[in-house]
Amino acid sequence: MSGNPDFDLFRTSEDHEELRAAIRNIAEHQIAPHAGDVDHNKRFPQEAFDALTAADFHAPHVPEEYGGMGADALATCIVIEEVSRVCASSGLIPAVNKLGSMPVILAGSEEIKHKYLTPMAKGEAMFSYGLSEREAGSDTAAMKTRARREGEDWVLNGQKSWITNAGISEYYTVLAVTDPEGRRGANVSAFVVEKSDPGFTFGEPERKLGIKGSPTCELHFDNCRIPGDRIIGAEGEGLKIALRTLDHTRVTIGAQAVGIAQGALDYAIGYVKERRQFGKAIAEFQAIQFMLADMAMELEAARQLVYVAAAKSERNDADLSFFGAAAKCFAADVAMKVTTDAVQLLGGAGYVEDHPVERMMRDAKITQIYEGTNQIQRLVMGRQLVK
Structure with missing residues (x-):
């Protein structure tokens, strides 16, 4: 491969x-x-x-x-x-x-x-990503976490919020301000922090709407000392590296959204072919078929956009920023619509845990939020168009 x-x-x-x-x-x-x-x-x-x-x-x-x-x-x-x-x-x-x-x-x-x-x-460790903070979500340059030099080491203080798989992962890419007096956006550096580093702890797991099997916690740094060679790239390049990362990984969130939507559509199709009302399977009603057609059509459009964005990610094309944002944004919106419609197709059965579509609907919502809200994705696309 x-x-x-x-x-x-x-x-x-x-x-x-x-x-x-x-x-x-x-x-x-x-x-x-x-x-x-x-x-x-x-x-x-x-x-x-x-x-x-x-x-x-x-x-x-x-x-x-x-x-x-x-x-x-x-x-x-x-x-x-x-x-x-x-x-x-x-x-x-x-x-x-x-x-x-x-x-x-x-x-x-x-x-x-x-x-x-x-x-x-080797499967011996997982890797998480620490960029967002309580007051620095979409406005990443407003982060407060600091890293200061002490001899050959770096000492981190601050916190990160909404960190996926926190506490499970052994390694964390953490963004921190290394030059508080420097130009905003050019004063941030990236580091690898290990779970066992002294002064590095985790907050309580968030109580979430969906993706409940993936722990989400805050990262806390209290004079967390790490060796000087843990810096990723050059000092001051952290935010640039973080944004380049998101250009590539937003495509994977689009893929997650496509997968969630496909699971919901598959289940809904199976259900409506079995569920009978008025003497026949409800799949035979035109209203049901039209819903399924719209769900499948929009899902396939999302999949193709994600795959094209993946090809651009592989080549590191100049227009990856636009396509990565577009793939994530469109696929996430489609996943939310398709999973909501799947719940509707199951009626009351769709609203209970006996069937997986209610879980899929709850899970789909986060794809519109993390790795940049879909409003931020539209901002990224708009800026690319007028640049």
């Missing part, structure tokens, strides 16, 4: 489809049976992590020279899509591993890459 920047945008390769079949088999037989329990009990999907790690799908994006599969951007999206089709919380295992480690891949030294990508590729 080594990267091929020239793959046909409108037809996935044979390798991609073989990959899809393999990950779908794992998802349906080893992940789906636990999805409801993971959601109900708000627990990390350990079964999914074990199954994905055994098959080398937990971090498929890691290059081969660091022990990874070396999957291209589209292959990584297919993995996330297929896992999210049955369990969105589990889909965040490969998605957040890519998010957390992408700054290292884009800007890290060879020493940092070998030190942190290799254990992740």
